[in-house]
Amino acid sequence: MSAIASAAPKALDHDRLTPVRIWLYVLAAMVLLIVIVGGGTRLTESGLSITSWRPISGIIPPLSDADWQAEFEAYQQIPQYGLVESWMGVDEFKYIFWWEWGHRFLARMLGVAFAIPFVIFVVQRRIPKSLIWPMAGLFVAGGFQGFLGWWMVSSGLSELTSVSQYRLAAHLTAASVLMMALIWVARMLEPPVIGVKPQRGWVLANWGLVALLFIQIGAGALVAGLDAGFIYNTWPLIDGAVIPGGLFAMDPAWRNVFENMLTVQFNHRNLAYLITIYALVLWWVGRTNPGFSGVHKWLPRIAALVVLQVGVGIVTLLSVVNIPIALVHQGLAFTLISMVVAYLSDMKRLSVR
Structure with missing residues (x-):
């Protein structure tokens, strides 16, 4: 890009x-x-x-x-x-x-x-x-x-x-x-649009959100590939605990990240929590600097979509992967990462005011 x-x-x-x-x-x-x-x-x-x-x-x-x-x-x-x-x-x-x-x-x-x-x-x-x-x-x-x-x-x-x-x-x-x-x-x-050019740190912070969402899409693919969404269908606990046992049951340990159904689902859940906190912090910081005007109108939309995506993900889990709900969840993931990229692209073509 x-x-x-x-x-x-x-x-x-x-x-x-x-x-x-x-x-x-x-x-x-x-x-x-x-x-x-x-x-x-x-x-x-x-x-x-x-x-x-x-x-x-x-x-x-x-x-x-x-x-x-x-x-x-x-x-x-x-x-x-x-x-x-x-x-x-x-x-x-x-x-x-x-x-x-x-x-x-x-x-x-x-x-x-x-x-x-x-x-x-x-x-x-x-x-x-x-x-x-x-x-x-x-x-x-x-x-x-x-x-x-x-x-x-x-x-x-x-x-x-x-x-x-x-x-x-x-x-x-x-x-x-x-x-x-x-x-x-x-x-x-x-x-081109006219506006205040954001600081480099702000741009990098939003690229950080893209990176997290990209990793999460990969993590979701592991859940789908292992059918890990069909087990541990409770929330907020997983297998009756916040941090369940058996996360590193496989040897060597790295295999658990990719092949252990419990670990794969655990990682997908917790990465979702991290993304939600990260996006809401961006929204909170961005309220006044750079604000929600101009190209930065993407900010509240991104934050709202992140929260919606987490909600749909929870419903997908509790429904034992109801197909229509699961497809909405997957579609929202791609919509969300594309929305952040659109925001970054708009900042890239800003004409400095």
């Missing part, structure tokens, strides 16, 4: 860039939708229903009974079917297939939605030359995200009955980086 910011020319025709900004916001919204559908795919245990990666031909779903039978037979060869879903017939298989197919279809459409308008805008010279290659880099990042998705799925096709939580975390955090980059670029192409 910093490379893109440095590439941005000092003077831009902002009216001419309006379609470009709208396009970038639409792409960011598509990433958010893909993340939410991907969460539904994970929660319905649908992610391994398509056992091959065909980037082009895979866009066509099964069209005949023979096609469906072939897909189902391929699914029957993996451990998830043999050890967990052996009760399933073709009709039940179709339900999980459509979740995964829909997730992959949206990802393909994101590539199309990027490539075609990008070429049109370059031909129309709406995109400044200094931004063409950085924006092309966003397309490459989107393609790499597709590769990460298949790398994640492949981890569950031979030995595991679900995908690796490590690869799920890589896939989800990479999606968050892509969405943040799209929002950053879109905001940088907005018209």
